[in-house]
Amino acid sequence: MKNEKRFCLECGSVLSGRSDKRFCNDVCRAASHQRRNEQLSVDMRLQNAVLRKNRKVLEEFLFRSVPVNHQELITRGFREGYITQYIGPGHFRVYDIDMKQLSEDSWIILKKPSAR
Numbered sequence: 001m002k003n004e005k006r007f008c009l010e011c012g013s014v015l016s017g018r019s020d021k022r023f024c025n026d027v028c029r030a031a032s033h034q035r036r037n038e039q040l041s042v043d044m045r046l047q048n049a050v051l052r053k054n055r056k057v058l059e060e061f062l063f064r065s066v067p068v069n070h071q072e073l074i075t076r077g078f079r080e081g082y083i084t085q086y087i088g089p090g091h092f093r094v095y096d097i098d099m100k101q102l103s104e105d106s107w108i109i110l111k112k113p114s115a116r
């Protein structure tokens with residue numbers, strides 16, 4: 001519709017001119033992109049914090065000779081689904097530490113094999 005009013009996505013001002021315009025000016029466009037990037041970096045910081053925590057939990061069990069019970073990992077604050085690499089079925093990596101599933105509820109925690 002020709003006479004339908006459109007509004008700036010940032011400040012809400014009425015837009016004039018080209019019909020594909022989304023912002024009234026460059027200041028509003030930049031502000032909008034800035035906000036979107038800030039949200040993204042908040043999300044990334046949260047994810048990184050969970051991954052670092054997971055690595056820390058795994059590190060506690062690194063040189064233990066007996067397998068770690070799944071519940072023990074969870075109790076220490078390990079959050080399932082946060083890994084940095086999927087190696088294969090029952091074999092995951094969090095940064096430089098590998099976790100291998102031995103049985104339904106036990107894991108062995110190993111230092112990632114050094115790449116050479």
Ligand SMILES: [Zn+2]
Pocket residue numbers: 008009010011012013023024025028
């Ligand atoms: Zn605007």
